[in-house]
Structures are given as C-alpha cells and as structure tokens.
Amino acid sequence: APGRARAPRTSRSPAPSTRAMPASRPGGQWVPAGLPALPGAGPAAMTRAVPSRRPKRPLEDPPVPSMARRRPMPAQPELPPDVFVGSILNYDQGKGYGFIHCSEVPEGDIYFQRGHLPPEFHNCTKDQLKGQEVEVILHLTPDGKPRADKVRPIGPPVPRSREASPPRLSPAMIKEMTRYLEERGGAMDYGKFSRDFRGVKKAQLEGFFRLVPEEDDGGGRWQITLPDVEPLSPGERPERPERQEKVKAEKQPEPQEDRLLGRFVGLVSLFDPMKGYGFIKSSEVKEGDVYFKRSSLPPDAQELPKPRLLGSEMEFDCWLTAQGKVRAESIELLREADGPKAEPADGQDAPGRLRDGERARGPVRELDSETVEDMRRFLEDKGGAMDYGKFSNAFAGVKKQQLEAHFTLVMEGKEAGGRWQITLPGVQPLTTEEREAQEAVEGRAVEREPRGRPPPQEPSEVMWLVGCVRRWDQKKNFGFLEVEGLDDVFLHRNDLPPDLQAFRGGLQGAQLAFELAVNDEGRLRIKTARALLEPDGRGGWQLRRA
16 A cells, blocks of 8 residues: 555565465466465466465564654763752852852752852852852862862853842942041952941942952952052962961960969859869959869868858969969868758748749848948949949848848849949949949059969960860851860861861760960960870770760
C-alpha cells in the first residue's frame, strides 16, 4: 500500500505451504508462496520440495518508522568540573563580602569577597547584585566551609530600582562631612568614616565625595576623599586594628610588680563557698571591690558558713596587681556578722523576713525615730544621695531591710561592681561622674610603706591557668572559659592553636591551659591557649574534658 514500508527480511523464512499457486513466470514454472523458484523444476518437483505441513506462524508487523526524523540537539557548552552555577543570595557593599547560593554545593552558601568579582562589578550595590546569576570556582576551608576563588557574573548587573534609592543628604550634613575630611587631610578609611556618620550609604555620598576601592587589599577596604584629593597610598594608610593590636602587644612593657595601697577596713559583700573566693567592699578603695581567697582569711573565719561571713567586718592589706585589680591579703576578722534569725513557730512571716527563698542574714528590728532623723540629716549634708558603703560605715550594723521604709536604695548596675546608693525620697541617685567627683573630694586613702613581703603569685607568661569551656557557639566561633577564682574568660577561635582551630568536634567541656591577659576595656581575655590531652583507651589521644 502507498505509504507503507516494506518489511525487512528475517533470518528465518515462514513455513512454506503445500498448496500450489499459479505460475508467475513464463514457461509454466510455479512456486509456492514464500519460496524462491528453482530453475528447471516442474510442478511435481516443486511439490516434492515442499516440506510437511506445519502450523502457520503469524508474522509480526514490522515497526513503522517515524515520518519525521528527530532533530539533533544543539551542543551545550560543558563547564569545567570545578565550576558551579548559582545566584548571589546576599551582599554587603560596606563590608565588601557576600554569599552565593548553589544547589549543587551541599556544604552551604558560598562566601565571596568584592575582589573575586570583575572590576566593572566592584561599585554595584546590594540591590544590583542580589539575585545575579554567576559562575563560581570554589574550594573548601579546613573547617569544611565553601569559599569562592573566582566569581564571573552571567549577564549585566541588575539595574537599581528607584524605590531603593536612599534620600539625599542635607546641605548641613554635607558641610559637616567636608569639614570632617578636611581635618583629616581630605582622605581616610571609609570604615572609620562610617562609624562617625552611622546610617549613611555610599549612594548618598557619590555625588559629593570620591569612593575608591583599595585594589591591593583583598579584604574589600574603601577610601573616601574630597573630590580634588588623591587617595592614600599603601604607606600612608593606617594599619588594620588587628595589626595595631599585634604591634601594641609586641611593644607592651613588662608587667609591673604588685603595689601595696594600704590597710583598710570593709565588709564582706560576696562569697562563693564552692569556688572559695569572695569580695570585700570598702569605701576607701576606689578601684572597686577587693578580691580575696578563703585561704587568706584567718583560721577562725575560714570555717564560717556563708550567712555568717557575709556582712562581717574585715581589716586587710590591699594590693594592686599588675593587671589593675585589687586583692586582699593578711585579713583580720574585726566583727562577725549576726547569725540567721530563728523561724517563727506558727510559720508566718516575721517582721523583716525575706521572701522568695532568700534567707535573712540577721535579725531585723525597726529603727527608732532619733536614728532615722540622724540619717536624714547626714544625707542632707551629702546632697541627698551618696554611696551606700560610706553610709554603712557611718551607721555600722544597719541593714538594708531597716532602711527601705525610710530611704531609697538604688543599685548602680553590674558594670559598677554591684555598688549601691542611698538617697532621700524624691532625690535622684548620683551619676557615675558625680559619685566619683564626690569620692575624690571626701575620700582619703591611707598610704603605708610596703612591708617587704614578696607579692603573691599571679598569672603571667610562665604561670598559666587551666579552665573549662563552659559555653561554645559553633556558628559564631566564640565561647567562655570557666576558671576557678576568676570571672568567665572570653574565648575566640583565633585564640586557639591552628590544630585546634580545624578541630571538627565540639569544644564544650574541653579543658585548656592559657595565658591570661586584659584588653583595653579591662576585661579578661586569652592571649595564648593550649589544649590538654588524655588517653582515649584505644591507644590514641583525645581532648581532656571536665
């Protein structure tokens, strides 16, 4: 039939039929269906050549070829095996870095810096780069995080939308910025400039100042200059803060010896019986509460329970350490605090009894009217507000519970070392500056000559401490060390040795030996740290944990 393809030949022919067919060739030769004609053979010979009858085997229909041939697919350009395609997820133009999302990278979003982009994309904003499709070559850091080596955008940057443009700067603000730059020579680091003018975007500055990226700096630093001023050269640029801190640490003078400030009297304000240390509050010591150890107490006071030790009056030698901290030595017990009051038999609250599970430190009685009047006149002479420590020295033995009904007690805050103020009703407490000025006028310190005794041992370059990692944030790469006798010490991953920085296991509970230091703000930090090991029971080693 027209349009039907001829069936291809098969290796086996169908079973021949014994039925004779009319001759299809001249000379009377006839052939059975499906068999070729034999030359010189008649009908009888052909009949004998036909095998015995077999059941017919149905022929399968040949496959019908498609009328339309498949068009060949155009060849797609194949990327190298280390090139991935993703889109920019986020970008910070001020800090000069961002992240690329790629579904083919299971380790997470890929970190990149401005220097990894082509030069024509360095001035693009977050709105222009966010969602931009890119090809990226990456590697994995020792801690398994993907980091870009080169980023090539696919197509031009996304045009900036008009809605996202920041408002224009006022003429007064531009004048102030110009004067600020003129005072600094007309050019400076943009990071320092943005700290003094917070919230200002680069797009708001482009029409009035020059913003120049530092091409030789892979960290993405920028400079801002006046229109007619050249940017700073590498030799004129200020060093980075971490470099300045390193140089400062190298040039740091040797720690001074401990110095005796004098012998003072104070009250025990805090004591931890588990850790074996506490603090003494004295109005004569301007450096803050004085740290002491249980071993520095006299033998009869070392066994006192915490309720009886709190509020006890002590006389002590105050030493100023090389780190600027005060420490008590040669402590003498002058007056022991009163014991706890017995519980009423009926279970009802006694006058002055503390609630919420807090134990009373001594019996509380109402103040008589003459004592209250003397206190009121004393506060009026001091301006209506003063430090509670000095007030308690003037009226020894008076409890806060006795004063709450007649005066106002205000805590200055944690940063003030737990100091309190007492004021007349309706009088505002002193600010820190006012209190320090008042102490400078009224306070006096008794200076004594050193007794020649050697200073107590303190942490130094050769005397290290041992602490336990109490909290560790794996994402933020910092935590805190718990050290006996000290406040929690801040720990950053950069403070760890390189082998421990690449450690994949958790640091929670690990014990570290470290050299203690104090930063510019007076807070404890780690200068050098080393890990402590112990056998793992299988012939190897593991981190020693608390």
